[in-house]
Amino acid sequence: MVREICKDTEFLAQKAQPATIEDISVAADLLETLQAHREGCVGMAANMIGVNKRIIAFECDGEYMVMFNPQIIKKSDRYEIKEGCLSLSGMRTATRWKSIKVQYQNEQFQTRFKTFTGWTAQIIQHEIDHCEGVLI
Numbered sequence: 001m002v003r004e005i006c007k008d009t010e011f012l013a014q015k016a017q018p019a020t021i022e023d024i025s026v027a028a029d030l031l032e033t034l035q036a037h038r039e040g041c042v043g044m045a046a047n048m049i050g051v052n053k054r055i056i057a058f059e060c061d062g063e064y065m066v067m068f069n070p071q072i073i074k075k076s077d078r079y080e081i082k083e084g085c086l087s088l089s090g091m092r093t094a095t096r097w098k099s100i101k102v103q104y105q106n107e108q109f110q111t112r113f114k115t116f117t118g119w120t121a122q123i124i125q126h127e128i129d130h131c132e133g134v135l136i
Helices: 021-036 118-131
Strands: 043-045 055-060 063-085 088-105 111-117
Touching: 021 043, 021 055, 021 063, 043 118, 055 118, 063 118, 088 118, 111 118
Parallel strands: none
Antiparallel strands: 043 055, 055 063, 063 088, 088 111
């Protein structure tokens, strides 16, 4: 189901709770909502649809990917960038890393590790910030 985009900064500033297998339907809604906003959005976190769970969805090489409980475990090559967000107005400066290694769980809640670079790494960092309650 496509959900409304949350713009409540007090809610968005809360650290997300760990996702569980019971949150699979939240991930499905998150993916549908992201696809409905694909013209102006490349990634979303569950709190952007009003659910305080550690789930992100994003576009990666023309496909969509969902991560449960993602954590950046390695990062390199820091840089500054201006970003926008569907939940916030305007552009804001953010610190990002060109390369990140992420530990996460897939839809079967199996732990996975993957390294991302460039644009995809930037998207993931933005969405993990949402999970941490960090507003750009």
